[in-house]
Amino acid sequence: MFAFLSSQLAVLAPFFHDVIAGAITTILSSVAAFVLGIGIGAVLLLVRQHGGRALAWLVILYVSVIRGTPALIQMLVAYYVLPAVLNLNISPLQAGILALALNTAAYVSEILRGALNSLGRGQIPAARALGMPAFQAWRYIVFPQLFYRSIPPLTNEFTMLLKASSLMSIIAVHDLATVARDATLQTNLPLQVFSATAAVYFAILFIASSASRGLERRVAKVLPNVH
């Protein structure tokens, strides 16, 4: 059994470097898309709450469309439609990161909105009444609670994003899924190749979610009064 397994895995040895490169592409583009997505998502929420009625409806429509269409279709739109409409040249990797970021942004804006709505309504007026300037009220009252409450849903969103990043293989980004497909074509050993790929994804996602649980615990220690 063990000899069989190791002989099977030996077949995959030539692809070791490709797998590492693919995994790095998967991780880095997911992180880039996540950071971008949080930024865009925060802007979306700001626009929705302070941008007037027309812009607020536009944001609501955007969130609904992103949440109502498959990430795969969004990937194809980012690669084939956006460059044509905006008349610019972008690489598959850029299109992939853009699609993931625009997708995540919609979910992030909803997560932040939920966290903001769960704060007690009177906290900001109370802080202002105690003499805090608006910035201080935001910095010391709103932000710590918002941060703490958003961590679990945001890290969950990051794992969803990591999984969705495999769709970049559809537009020829050299991520882990593409490496797996190429290796299958060369070896004709789909079971071994895709099981090994599943294991690599599992490891990446498992580490990501364990790290987020650790982060939650640390934040809980730093902010003992926030629940």
Next chain:
Amino acid sequence: MSIDLAIVQSSILPLLKGLKVTAQVCVLGIPLGIVAGTVAAYFRASTWRVLRAVALSYVEFVRNVPFLILVYLSFFGLPKLGVSMPAFAIGVAATAFYTGGYFSEILRAAFGSLAHGQVQAARSLGLSGLQVQRHVVLPQIFGFLAPATTSLTIMMFKDSSIFSVMSLTELTYQSNLLTADTFAYVEVLGTTALIYWLCSVLLDVAGQWSERYATRYRRV
């Protein structure tokens, strides 16, 4: 740039044919997955350690492996094991497998959301075991399940687009055929996205109705 409405018009029929296959996969796969998820949730709560371990590995696999990889693994891997299934059957099975993993977690959370002591309290008031389930546990569980199951259903509906990689003639596959044919990416992808979006909105509305129905006891 301009939009060619003639292409939009001529792509609607093939796209709707694809939507039919998408709907068939979901209508078969998601309920099957709910059954699988219920079984897995029972296994998670079992006193037998082997069953717990099996259910836990199942859930962790689903949560940590992309759907695309599962589809590749089953579509290219199963024939190597001597199992030949048509793409449609693989689509249904993959949908059910994935739905089940998530649904068992939803169920676990639903039971966890019940305030402790309710069952004992109801029993001590003289309700029978069955009555406790019927009047105390299930109404609250359904109120919790409705919104979570709606978003899971929409997620699996959208994920069914991934079956286009194994040439299952669902909505995204039809869309790919049309774009390869006409190169009219804006028109075809736009129409496809619109169809997906409208269906998701409809599912969402249906989910909100079911949630209101399931939580009607709270408004007594």
